[in-house]
Amino acid sequence: MKYLIRNFLVIYFLVINAQNSYAQSEFQVKPYLHLGKKASTKSIQLLWHAAVSNDVWLAEYKNNGEADWSKSEDLTSSTIAVPNIPAFSVFSTAFNSLKPGSSFQYRVSKNGNVVFNSEGKSLKSPDQPYRVAISGD
Numbered sequence: 001m002k003y004l005i006r007n008f009l010v011i012y013f014l015v016i017n018a019q020n021s022y023a024q025s026e027f028q029v030k031p032y033l034h035l036g037k038k039a040s041t042k043s044i045q046l047l048w049h050a051a052v053s054n055d056v057w058l059a060e061y062k063n064n065g066e067a068d069w070s071k072s073e074d075l076t077s078s079t080i081a082v083p084n085i086p087a088f089s090v091f092s093t094a095f096n097s098l099k100p101g102s103s104f105q106y107r108v109s110k111n112g113n114v115v116f117n118s119e120g121k122s123l124k125s126p127d128q129p130y131r132v133a134i135s136g137d
Helices: 002-026
Strands: 029-034 044-051 057-063 073-080 088-095 103-110 113-121
Touching (some): 029 113, 044 103, 057 088
Antiparallel strands (some): 044 088, 073 088
């Protein structure tokens, strides 16, 4: 019985590590949300870093309560090449049809396979209530 439990734990941790290394290998920097140059209550930018390749990337999003995913707008990439580190691409796209102050889900696909998903919250509009915390010395 002792060996059975030990073998199960070894296999379990091998599987978990294999899954984590697969997810890590897709990105050099995982996707993150950014207000962007034109902050708006209905839009937000998504950025991520990945190795330079010919892969086809796609970002999609949906507001809470919606069934259908919407494709992001204006997916662009820039290749960054500096001495002493391998070149990489920075991908940027925008979600432009968000509901102000509400949660939304988003996902990133590589060659047709979803490799990342998460959720975020859009900025509130000026007429929506909000809280502010101020701290100082």
